[in-house]
Amino acid sequence: GAVVSQHPSRVICKSGTSVKIECRSLDFQATTMFWYRQFPKQSLMLMATSNEGSKATYEQGVEKDKFLINHASLTLSTLTVTSAHPEDSSFYICSARDNSLAVYNEQFFGPGTRLTVL
Amino acid sequence: AQKITQTQPGMFVQEKEAVTLDCTYDTSDQSYGLFWYKQPSSGEMIFLIYQGSYDEQNATEGRYSLNFQKARKSANLVISASQLGDSAMYFCAMREGLPNTGNQFYFGTGTSLTVIP
Numbered sequence: 001g002a003v004v005s006q007h008p009s010r011v012i013c014k015s016g017t018s019v020k021i022e023c024r025s026l027d028f029q030a031t032t033m034f035w036y037r038q039f040p041k042q043s044l045m046l047m048a049t050s051n052e053g054s055k056a057t058y059e060q061g062v063e064k065d066k067f068l069i070n071h072a073s074l075t076l077s078t079l080t081v082t083s084a085h086p087e088d089s090s091f092y093i094c095s096a097r098d099n100s101l102a103v104y105n106e107q108f109f110g111p112g113t114r115l116t117v118l
Numbered sequence: 119a120q121k122i123t124q125t126q127p128g129m130f131v132q133e134k135e136a137v138t139l140d141c142t143y144d145t146s147d148q149s150y151g152l153f154w155y156k157q158p159s160s161g162e163m164i165f166l167i168y169q170g171s172y173d174e175q176n177a178t179e180g181r182y183s184l185n186f187q188k189a190r191k192s193a194n195l196v197i198s199a200s201q202l203g204d205s206a207m208y209f210c211a212m213r214e215g216l217p218n219t220g221n222q223f224y225f226g227t228g229t230s231l232t233v234i235p
Contacts, residue, residue, distance in 0.1 A: 032220040043209065044163075044225045091161055097220055106151070106218050109163035 002028045004096050006110035013084055014118055021079045021113045023094030029074040030096035034107065035067075038091040050077045084117040091115075119144050122210050124226035131200045132234050138185070139195040139229045141210030147171075150214045152193040153223065154184065157207040166208075169193055170217065200233045207231075 003026040013019050023033055031052050036044040048058045048069050056069035066088075068080040077096075081088055091114050095107040123142045131137035143152065154166040169177045169184045177184045185194040197204055210226040213219075 034222065041228075041230075043227045046222050049220075049222060093161070093163065095163075095223075097218070106213065107223060109155075109165075112161040112163075114161070 002096075002098050002108040004030075004094065004108045004110040006092075006094055006113050008113060009111060010114045010116075012116045012118065015085050016083055018080055018082045019084055019115060021081070021092055021094075021115075023077045023079070023096065023110050025075045025096040025098075025108070028096075028098045028108075030077075030098065031074065032097040033071060033077040034095045034097075035069060035077070035079050036093045036095070038093060038112075040091075044093060047079075081115065084115070086117045089115055089117045120226075121145065121224035122212050122226035124210055124229050126229045127227070128230045128232070130232050130234055131197075131204075133202060134199055136196060136198045137200055137231065139197070139208050139210075139231065141193045141195065141226060143191050143193060143210075143212050145191075145212065145214050147214045149216050150212055151217055152184070152186070153211040153213070154182070154193075154195045155209045155211065156204075157209060157228070159206070163209075167195065197231075202233050202235060205231060205233045 005024045007022045033050040035047045038044050047062045048056045050056045050069045050071040052071045058064045071077040093112045094110045150171045152169045156164040167179045167182045169186045181198045183196045207228045209228045211223045215221045
C-alpha cells in the first residue's frame with residue numbers, strides 16, 4: 001500500500017533557527033502533497049498545497065515567507081519553518097495524493113513531525 | 119459556515135458495544151467524498167472508510183460502517199464491537215468535487231473516543 005514518510009518525527013530547536021521537514025512518498029508518485037498543522041486536541045488545518053514543479057498554494061493566513069515549501073520531485077516535498085518561534089510549535093502532517101489511478105483513499109498521510117521551539 | 123461539523127468532543131463506550139460518531143457536512147457540490155480517519159495518540163492518521171456522494175449503499179469496512187444520509191447531509195461512523203484499541207481521536211473529512219482531483223480535504227474538529235473495559 002501507499003506509504004508516506006516524514007523526517008524528522010520530532011525536532012526541538014531554538015527560537016530563530018530554521019527547521020526543514022521532509023515528506024516522501026515511498027512507493028508511489030505524488031504530483032500533489034498537502035501540508036497540515038495540528039495544535040493539541042484540535043483539527044488538522046491545511047497550510048498549503050504543494051504541486052511538483054510549481055509554486056505551492058498557501059491557505060489564507062499562512063505566511064509563505066515563513067513556511068517555505070519545495071516540491072522538487074514526484075516523491076519529495078519539504079516544509080521549512082524559517083526563523084521559528086515558540087508559537088510555531090505544533091504537529092505538522094503531510095499527505096500525498098496517489099495520482100496513478102482513481103484510488104478513493106486519495107490522500108495518504110505521513111506519521112507527522114512534532115516541532116518544539118524553545 | 120463549517121464544511122464539516124462534529125458535535126461530540128468526547129464519547130465513551132463500553133468494550134464490545136457499538137458506538138456512533140456524528141458528522142454533518144455542508145456543500146453545494148453534487149460530487150463529493152466523505153472520509154473517516156482515526157488518529158491514535160501517536161499522531162498518525164489512519165484511513166478508515168470512504169463514502170462517495172453517488173454511492174447508494176452505505177460503506178462498510180470490517181467493524182466500521184458509514185451511515186450516509188444524503189438528504190440530511192450526515193455521514194455518521196458506526197463502530198461495532200468496540201475494542202480498547204479503538205480509543206483515539208476520530209476525524210470526519212470531505213473532499214468536494216470528483217474523486218482524485220487533488221482537491222483539498224476539509225476536516226471536522228474531531229471526536230475523542232474512549233473505550234471502557
